[in-house]
Amino acid sequence: xxxxxxxxxxxxxxxxxxxxxxxxxxxxxxxxxxxxxxxxxxxxxxxxxxxxxxxxxxxxxxxxxxxxxxxxxxxxxxxxxxxxxxxxxxxxxxxxxxx
Amino acid sequence: xxxxxxxxxxxxxxxxxxxxxxxxxxxxxxxxxxxxxxxxxxxxxxxxxxxxxxxxxxxxxxxxxxxxxxxxxxxxxxxxxxxxxxxxxxxxxxxxxxxxxxxxxxxxxxxxxxxxxxxxxxxxxxxxxxxxxxxxxxx
Numbered sequence: 001x002x003x004x005x006x007x008x009x010x011x012x013x014x015x016x017x018x019x020x021x022x023x024x025x026x027x028x029x030x031x032x033x034x035x036x037x038x039x040x041x042x043x044x045x046x047x048x049x050x051x052x053x054x055x056x057x058x059x060x061x062x063x064x065x066x067x068x069x070x071x072x073x074x075x076x077x078x079x080x081x082x083x084x085x086x087x088x089x090x091x092x093x094x095x096x097x098x099x
Numbered sequence: 100x101x102x103x104x105x106x107x108x109x110x111x112x113x114x115x116x117x118x119x120x121x122x123x124x125x126x127x128x129x130x131x132x133x134x135x136x137x138x139x140x141x142x143x144x145x146x147x148x149x150x151x152x153x154x155x156x157x158x159x160x161x162x163x164x165x166x167x168x169x170x171x172x173x174x175x176x177x178x179x180x181x182x183x184x185x186x187x188x189x190x191x192x193x194x195x196x197x198x199x200x201x202x203x204x205x206x207x208x209x210x211x212x213x214x215x216x217x218x219x220x221x222x223x224x225x226x227x228x229x230x231x232x233x234x235x236x237x238x
Contacts, residue, residue, distance in 0.1 A: 022145045023112050051134060053141045054203040064194040082134060089209050090202060091190030 003031055012039040017048030020056030029059045036066045040073065047078035052086055064095060075099050100164045107148045107159040107175060115144050119163055119171060126165035132231055135210045136169055139227055142203035143173050143182070151177025151223070168212070171227045180223055181216040183208070 001024035004015045012035040020028060035042045042063065060076075067074040075097040079087070087093040103118045105111050116137050123133045140161070147159045152175075162172040187208075188201040207227065208214055215226045 021112065021116075021141055022109050051138070053138050054206055055141075055145070057202055058199050061194065061197055061199060065197075068195055082131065086138070086206075090206060094191070095194040095197065 001028065003028055005031065005035070007039070010040040011043060012041070013043045013045060015045045015048070017050075019051040020049060020059075021051065021053045022055040025053075025055035025059050028056070029062065032059060032063060033066055036063070036070050036072050036074075042067065042072065042074045044074070044076045045078050046076055046080070046083060049080070049083055052083055054090075057086070057090060057092060060092065060096060073097065100162055102160060102162045104158055104160045107144070107151060107157055107177075109145055109148045111148075112141060112144060115159075115161055116141060118161060122163040123165065123169065126169075128165065128169065128231060132169065132229070136171060136227070136229060139207045139210045140171055140173075142207045143225055143227070146182060146203065147173060147175045147177065147223075150180060151175045153178075165231070168228050168230045173223075173225045173227075175223050176221050177223060179218050181218075182225065183214055183216050 001016065001018040001020055006013050014032060014035070016028065032042070063074050077099050079098050084093070087096065087098070101122050103115065105114060119137055119140050120133050123136060144159065144161070151157060157175065157177055160174040164170040182204045185201065185204045187205050188198055190205070211227045211229050213228045217224045
């Protein structure tokens with residue numbers, strides 16, 4: 001997995017590529033969750049994300065909960081069909097803001 | 100049938116996933132079949148790594164067979180644990196009511212055609228099965 005972060009005004013964008021699995025999830029969480037302290041919108045660009053397991057889903061859920069508790073927002077874009085299927089199967093499509 | 104025995108540690112996950120992917124790829128399984136199988140396998144291996152042995156640590160054996168169906172079997176000699184017994188999480192709740200855990204086993208059950216647990220002597224054996232219509236390589 002690779003994560004790059006960029007900031008523009010109140011928006012922080014993470015481009016996440018590769019595999020978001022149990023190995024990668026702690027590192028992603030450590031970079032991703034603190035962003036809600038500095039941004040009103042945290043956006044994830046998942047165009048190059050090839051794989052997500054429950055460990056990755058847990059971090060996304062934690063992000064959604066953090067956004068709610070801090071009054072900020074989280075959105076996902078460029079979600080591929082394979083990743084969307086995992087979101088659908090787990091009901092995550094209903095709770096994540098996929099644009 | 101191919102078999103890998105390895106220390107059950109999350110740090111070894113990549114080796115387990117590679118082992119399974121290589122076999123499925125060699126058998127002509129599609130990327131999607133590989134992805135589904137490896138998502139399920141990750142959940143099982145991580146569970147064994149975290150819960151089977153406690154501080155002591157121990158091994159896990161992975162077996163892969165591909166015929167009319169993909170069969171991936173995990174064996175460990177940790178404490179008896181049947182993950183299938185676990186209650187499914189509520190996947191319709193609002194984000195703030197969703198629990199962070201419990202998703203892994205649910206995903207395994209959703210992705211596979213069957214998940215079977217057996218206690219064999221001192222061992223836990225978990226068998227994942229998924230029907231395939233392999234797309235054979237033409238090269």
